[in-house]
Amino acid sequence: MKEKTVDIKNLSVKSASRLILKNISLKARRGALLAVIGPAGSGKTTLLKAANRMIEFEDGLESSGEINLNEKSIYGMDLSELRRKIGIVFSVPTPLPLTIYENLAFGPKLHGSVNREVLADKIERRLKAGYLWDEVKDRLAEPASNLSGGQQQRLCLARTLMLEPEILLLDEPTSGLDPVSTAKIEAALTEIKKDMAIIFVTNNVKQASRFSDETAFLLLGELIEYGTTHNIFTAPANKKTEDYITGRFG
Amino acid sequence: MIGRIFITLTGLASLIIVLFVLVILANIAHHGLGTLSWEFISSAPAHGMTAGGIFPAIFGTILLVLLMTIAVIPLGVMTAVYLSEYAPKRSALVSLIRLAIQNLAGVPSIVFGLFGLGFFIQFAGVGLDKFFFNSQIVFGQPAIIWAALTLALLTLPTVVVSTEEAIRIIPDSHREVAYSLGATRLQVVREIIIPQAIGGILTGGILAVSRGAGEVAPILFTGAAYFLPALPTKLNDQFMELGYHVYVMATQSPDVEATKPILYGTVLVLLLLTFSLNFTAIWIRSRIRKKMRALR
Numbered sequence: 001m002k003e004k005t006v007d008i009k010n011l012s013v014k015s016a017s018r019l020i021l022k023n024i025s026l027k028a029r030r031g032a033l034l035a036v037i038g039p040a041g042s043g044k045t046t047l048l049k050a051a052n053r054m055i056e057f058e059d060g061l062e063s064s065g066e067i068n069l070n071e072k073s074i075y076g077m078d079l080s081e082l083r084r085k086i087g088i089v090f091s092v093p094t095p096l097p098l099t100i101y102e103n104l105a106f107g108p109k110l111h112g113s114v115n116r117e118v119l120a121d122k123i124e125r126r127l128k129a130g131y132l133w134d135e136v137k138d139r140l141a142e143p144a145s146n147l148s149g150g151q152q153q154r155l156c157l158a159r160t161l162m163l164e165p166e167i168l169l170l171d172e173p174t175s176g177l178d179p180v181s182t183a184k185i186e187a188a189l190t191e192i193k194k195d196m197a198i199i200f201v202t203n204n205v206k207q208a209s210r211f212s213d214e215t216a217f218l219l220l221g222e223l224i225e226y227g228t229t230h231n232i233f234t235a236p237a238n239k240k241t242e243d244y245i246t247g248r249f250g
Numbered sequence: 251m252i253g254r255i256f257i258t259l260t261g262l263a264s265l266i267i268v269l270f271v272l273v274i275l276a277n278i279a280h281h282g283l284g285t286l287s288w289e290f291i292s293s294a295p296a297h298g299m300t301a302g303g304i305f306p307a308i309f310g311t312i313l314l315v316l317l318m319t320i321a322v323i324p325l326g327v328m329t330a331v332y333l334s335e336y337a338p339k340r341s342a343l344v345s346l347i348r349l350a351i352q353n354l355a356g357v358p359s360i361v362f363g364l365f366g367l368g369f370f371i372q373f374a375g376v377g378l379d380k381f382f383f384n385s386q387i388v389f390g391q392p393a394i395i396w397a398a399l400t401l402a403l404l405t406l407p408t409v410v411v412s413t414e415e416a417i418r419i420i421p422d423s424h425r426e427v428a429y430s431l432g433a434t435r436l437q438v439v440r441e442i443i444i445p446q447a448i449g450g451i452l453t454g455g456i457l458a459v460s461r462g463a464g465e466v467a468p469i470l471f472t473g474a475a476y477f478l479p480a481l482p483t484k485l486n487d488q489f490m491e492l493g494y495h496v497y498v499m500a501t502q503s504p505d506v507e508a509t510k511p512i513l514y515g516t517v518l519v520l521l522l523l524t525f526s527l528n529f530t531a532i533w534i535r536s537r538i539r540k541k542m543r544a545l546r
Contacts, residue, residue: 052430054426096427106428106431
């Protein structure tokens, strides 16, 4: 099926001083949540940024290899359109200095659709998908900065979902959050993956084993092991994987 | 002991500043308030500046500052946006532009006046006349547009620097979020940079306005007139201006004693005008800041 898949083939990224990613091949598709695990500095964030070409803002990074969205190269696509289709949520909650409503309307306005009723309806659905609706439905005109960190992160998730992406990238989205917010985001993602492919970067091994379908283990820029989460966590083929998931390093 | 003397001295130094401001204001208010009346503000000078009011000068000053603002804000903001958002970081070009802006800020205002005469009037104005008006003198003469542009050049560094300062404190993460939602560069500038920098832009505008309203040297050769029977209605008209009016009355009055109260009144009006322009702008800025802070 060529719908809603992202296919990374032989991706390498190097900076002036070192190779950040070495020949990575991964595939994410709708319905299966792919967790990328690995210690800090493994290139997990770089991998995500390569997929929606945010990497191009960083000076001196060179990438090679292929990345295809629905079997079409992302390098031939319009950047704005690419980033609409491949959404990302960053590790630090980043509400824009606007109201909750304006944060959610920000993306659609960039892409030109501003019909108030359509927008209001979409905002409600996306906030529900982000498990935030009940907490903010009466506060949409409030500054987004009034929300707690966990709420802000769910707002960021909803804001990304507003554009109806086909691929959702998440860069350690729960790393600074309380358990309740973390649980809500995990629950949200379990629902959302029915509609889009998800790549979820985390350095929390338990989290990966808890709710992902496939797992990729990155170490110092190399893809050590890649397979179903069940296999990786019950019968890792590589000694390094076993050491990492059992907490011997990282 | 030495510590105490030092504290006393620093206190005294600060007090002297306050004292001088008060003396200046009190002196002007004392001599000027008697002259101040609706009549004075709303009528034109008469009998070689020894009678009548200063309305044309007030009108000219406001129009001049307005035209200057219209010119300097877009130019300054665009420069700042270019420097902080578009220009390659740490390039020779950026260093050169920065150096030029810093030097521009250090040029004496009379030099701006001469530059305005040479560049705007002799070069641009005469050039326009040659190409569009069959060498009739239309723009190739002192005019309010040239004076306003000269002042805009003088105040450009202020606007660029304060806008840049404001842009610098916008977190990169805001830009990243916008790009990640598919924003183009232009959209990032329009939706993220300008709205968040608006406080700094206004600060630059305020400083530019209060500086521009008080400068005489740059408009000396570029458009200010000793006396005009009519108000300026076209961009190439000459104009009267409060600061220049003060200079004229102080140096070229036929009757010093008769001019004196008018002179004081004019200075008072100039001060009040600058202050109220300042306060209005500060008030607008603080309202915007309050709104921004609530969102942050």
